[in-house]
Amino acid sequence: MSAGGFPQAAATALRDTQLRHNLRVATHTIRAKRDHVVSELDDWEQLREAGRRIKAHTMRHLDVHLETLERTVTQAGGTVHWAPDAAAANRIVTGLVRATGAEQVVKVKSLTTDEIGLSDALRAAGVAALETDLAELINQLAGDSPSHILVPAIHRNRAEIRALFRRELPGTEELTDDPAALAEAARRFLRPQFLSARVAISGANFAVAQTGTVCVVESEGNGRMCTTLPQTLITVMGIEKVLPRFADLEVMLQLLPRSSTAERMNPYTSLWTGVTPGDGPQEFHLVLLDAGRTNALGDEVGRQALHCIRCSACLNVCPVYERTGGHAYDSTYPGPIGAILTPQLAGLTQATTLPWASSLCGACYDACPVKIDIPTVLVHLRGRITREVHGRDARGERAAMRALGAVLGSRRRYELAQRAARVGSWPLTRGGRIERRLPGPMAGWTAVRDLPAPPEQTFRQWWRARGDRP
Amino acid sequence: MRIALFITCVTDTLFPEAGRATVQVLERLGHTVVFPEEQTCCGQIHGNSGYEDDALALLRRFVAVFGAEDCDAVVAPSGSCVAMVRHHYLRLAEASGDRELLEAVVALAPRVFELSEFLVGELGVEDLGAAYPHRVTYHPSCHGLRMLRVGDAPLRLLRKVRGIDLVALPEAESCCGFGGTFAVKNPDTSAAMLTDKLRAILDTGAEVCTALDCSCLLHIGGGLSRQRAGVRTVHLAEILASVPA
Numbered sequence: 001m002s003a004g005g006f007p008q009a010a011a012t013a014l015r016d017t018q019l020r021h022n023l024r025v026a027t028h029t030i031r032a033k034r035d036h037v038v039s040e041l042d043d044w045e046q047l048r049e050a051g052r053r054i055k056a057h058t059m060r061h062l063d064v065h066l067e068t069l070e071r072t073v074t075q076a077g078g079t080v081h082w083a084p085d086a087a088a089a090n091r092i093v094t095g096l097v098r099a100t101g102a103e104q105v106v107k108v109k110s111l112t113t114d115e116i117g118l119s120d121a122l123r124a125a126g127v128a129a130l131e132t133d134l135a136e137l138i139n140q141l142a143g144d145s146p147s148h149i150l151v152p153a154i155h156r157n158r159a160e161i162r163a164l165f166r167r168e169l170p171g172t173e174e175l176t177d178d179p180a181a182l183a184e185a186a187r188r189f190l191r192p193q194f195l196s197a198r199v200a201i202s203g204a205n206f207a208v209a210q211t212g213t214v215c216v217v218e219s220e221g222n223g224r225m226c227t228t229l230p231q232t233l234i235t236v237m238g239i240e241k242v243l244p245r246f247a248d249l250e251v252m253l254q255l256l257p258r259s260s261t262a263e264r265m266n267p268y269t270s271l272w273t274g275v276t277p278g279d280g281p282q283e284f285h286l287v288l289l290d291a292g293r294t295n296a297l298g299d300e301v302g303r304q305a306l307h308c309i310r311c312s313a314c315l316n317v318c319p320v321y322e323r324t325g326g327h328a329y330d331s332t333y334p335g336p337i338g339a340i341l342t343p344q345l346a347g348l349t350q351a352t353t354l355p356w357a358s359s360l361c362g363a364c365y366d367a368c369p370v371k372i373d374i375p376t377v378l379v380h381l382r383g384r385i386t387r388e389v390h391g392r393d394a395r396g397e398r399a400a401m402r403a404l405g406a407v408l409g410s411r412r413r414y415e416l417a418q419r420a421a422r423v424g425s426w427p428l429t430r431g432g433r434i435e436r437r438l439p440g441p442m443a444g445w446t447a448v449r450d451l452p453a454p455p456e457q458t459f460r461q462w463w464r465a466r467g468d469r470p
Numbered sequence: 471m472r473i474a475l476f477i478t479c480v481t482d483t484l485f486p487e488a489g490r491a492t493v494q495v496l497e498r499l500g501h502t503v504v505f506p507e508e509q510t511c512c513g514q515i516h517g518n519s520g521y522e523d524d525a526l527a528l529l530r531r532f533v534a535v536f537g538a539e540d541c542d543a544v545v546a547p548s549g550s551c552v553a554m555v556r557h558h559y560l561r562l563a564e565a566s567g568d569r570e571l572l573e574a575v576v577a578l579a580p581r582v583f584e585l586s587e588f589l590v591g592e593l594g595v596e597d598l599g600a601a602y603p604h605r606v607t608y609h610p611s612c613h614g615l616r617m618l619r620v621g622d623a624p625l626r627l628l629r630k631v632r633g634i635d636l637v638a639l640p641e642a643e644s645c646c647g648f649g650g651t652f653a654v655k656n657p658d659t660s661a662a663m664l665t666d667k668l669r670a671i672l673d674t675g676a677e678v679c680t681a682l683d684c685s686c687l688l689h690i691g692g693g694l695s696r697q698r699a700g701v702r703t704v705h706l707a708e709i710l711a712s713v714p715a
Contacts, residue, residue, distance in 0.1 A: 011658040319645045323662045357656060359649025359663070360518060362616035376561065382520030401516060405524035408479065408511040409531060418483050433695055444657020448664070449692030452484050459482040459489035463505050 005353030009328040010320075019325050022157045027315075027322045030151075033262030034313060034367075040264075041254075050251045051370040055307035058244055059297060065209040065242045066288065072212030076274020078284040083236075086116035089289050093118060093201065093234055094125045096285055100232050102199045104128045108223040109203030109216055110136050111149060111310060112236050112289060115332040115345070118201070129201065130193055132222040134186050141168040147326030147334065149312040150260050155325050158182060190222065200226040200281070204237040205309070206252060207286070210245045213273045214286065217256060217266045227270050233281035238289050240306040252309060255369035259311035292345035301380040305340045307370045312337075314364035314374060320357055329354060336364035340377040348381070348389050355381040415460070422454040429453035471501045471593075474539045476546035476555075476582065478684070479511040481705075485684040488705035492547045492585055495598060495710050508535045514554040517562065518650050526562055533559075533574045536582075543592065544582040547707050549614025549682040552584040557617055584614055585707055586682060590623035596630050601714035603633035607676035608706075609667070611686040612645050624682060624706055631709060637674045641666070648689035664693045671701060678704050 013019060038044050058065055070080040083089035093113075097105055105122065107113065107129050119129040131140040135153035139146055142164050146152030153161070162177040169189050175181060202223065206215040214235055216223050227233055243249065257266040275284050297303050315321045315335030326334030331342040331351065339358060343351040355378045358364075364374040386394065407413045428434045434451040437443065445451070457465070473496055481489045496503050513528030532555065536544050546552050556579045563572040589595050608628060614620045628636050647653065647663025667690060671679050679694070679701055681687050691703035 007656050007658065010656060014658050014662050319647070319663050320656075320659055324659055355520075356652065357659075359612070359645045359647060359652040359660070361612040361645035361649065363612075363643075363645070366616055379518055379520065379558075382518070383522045384520075386520035398521075401519065401521045401524055405516060405521070405527060408513075408528055411508050411510060414479075414510045421483065435696070441654050444660075445653055445692070447657065448661045448696060449689065450695040451692060452688065454483060455486055457486060459477050459486035460505070460507060462486055462490060463493075463507075 006357040010324040013324045013328045019155050023325050026154050030316045037258045037262050048371050051255050054248050055370050065244050068209040069242050073286050076212045078274040078286055081287045083287050083289045086291050089116050089287055090118055090121035092287055094121055096234055097127050097199055100199050105199040105201050106130050106132050106197040106226050107201045108132050108226040112203045112238055132190055149310050194225040194229050197230045199232045200230040201234045202226055204235050206243050208243050208246050213271050216270045218268045221268050224268050224270050228280045232283040234285045236287045239293050256309055256311050259313040259369040296344040302344050302377055304372050307372050308337050313367040317363040317367045336374045343381055348385050352385050418458050425453050471542045473501050473503050474541040474544045475503055475505045476544050478546055478548045478551045481547055481684045488547050488684055488707050491707035491711035506535050506539050512551045512554045517558050526566055529559055529562055537574055537578050545588050547585050549584045549611050549618055552582055553613040553617035555579055555582045584618055586624040587620045590626055596626045598710050600710050600712050601632035602709045602712045604678050605635040605676045606678045606680055607637050607639045607674045609681045610642055611681050611683040614682045637676055640670045646686050646690050648686050668693050678702055680704050680706050682706055
């Protein structure tokens, strides 16, 4: 992350008026739609609780479920690879692609492969990777990174996309900014790629240990093309995505589309189990990625971040994300979930400002379909970073917090401090208010806000003066 | 009922009028209010900033002060300080490994209430005989809304106030951007959130913005004052304590 971390990246993003407008429209639209489809179900809260329990149970016995998954996938004709970190996963996938002799691959559901930087690794090995999810394609053509889990190009509006397509896609001179026309232009560009690709690389939403079935949900059908047309399919999946039983999908496939795209059911749900002779890919590889996940599992409070099903409802309701967008988080996983997932996956030292990128308003917790208590994990990670990482950097803050704690720890010191505050603020006060810009930690506050001056009489002084009541 | 007042450090130090109004409202209903003078702060600043040891020390102090008080309930004019006690205290006490402390928290926390939820939910009162002839909009502060689930208790109380012109706040449930140290550590993002909140308030044409928390009102009021917006912030308790002229 850049030196100034989230606060500075956010300050830059906040000045982008086009971004602010796009985000406001997009998040408010999806929020209203989600509220509507969620309110249709009387048992939404029970579903959320069922989702939470499935995930909590899975995490408790993750080793067992993963070994079962390995066995069932292998029995169905697939090959399972274990990748302890990003480098290992990239090495495995690059080796598999090279072995096929393919120089180009099609990709879909690329969140996890973005996390490990797979496209760069493939490029270094001489393999071109084409993103086929429309929004991922837009980002790839623009040389841009995703800014939302579900709507990776949420920061772009259709006029910007038209300009991009006209520049990058052949035969689009007459293209309008009608969404259907934009989708059609992408379809014409992608269709021959699907038909000629020999290798596809996908992510996964779920994998069922009981049956060895992998599941991808999507809206466009491009994922279905990727998972069915090429000869070889390589799926890279975080180990936390495993589900114990096929019946668990019943809960998850109700929770996910309503929370993500605000649909009752997503248009395409692809399920495949190993390989089927004469139908679909004849070679299937499942790469199980750790990359920090078992570390997160070791944190009793933080581990619930692994319950995430990547719906992005928390981004859409977050007042911080709504204004800064995803790039300010400088992570594959932005928004509230990113603020608790990134420090745990990449390491606390890699994301020291993210757990503070929240006002702890709690909207994310209410929206989460598997009831991840994001505010509590944020506070917990603040504590861990303060204790384990900050060290010398935060000596000033630590000293200030200690001093404040000492003041608040004694009635005498507290009352003295109240008196000192009144006397100390007197030179700054005008009409009962402090209207000047103050230096130091209060600079940001006083740049756009006044402060009330401490009044003549504190509450406790009034109470004492009142004496015994009738 | 004998009620111990948990005034909160922000109200005590910066907004004593909200504390006085809380006392008036409760006494007018015939209850006895006591103020344990050893109280200081619940430790929310430390707890939310990751300084759990310091927060734990203040938790111990709170439990000692209010646990020793002979009272039927502890009431505070703040949603977020009560949320600290009812929710985060359990987590902090559990993590401390101190069983006695945890038992004390488990015994005390359910008796701690935010003022509006106490009036409507515990006392079953909505009409306090108040009169407040002003155009008012209500901002539901986040912790009262999502942690305490006070629901429409504040609005039920406000609707019974004589002469009030109560107007709905657009996008009411959006955070104002305060978030304690959030406003200090992420001042730009906080300011962007505040700007939208102020615009929503100004769009209502209200003369007064009210809420359950002095801290949110400190933030919103600070912005309104800087903009010379001509709208003032008033704690809910002050409206409920206003008597007909």
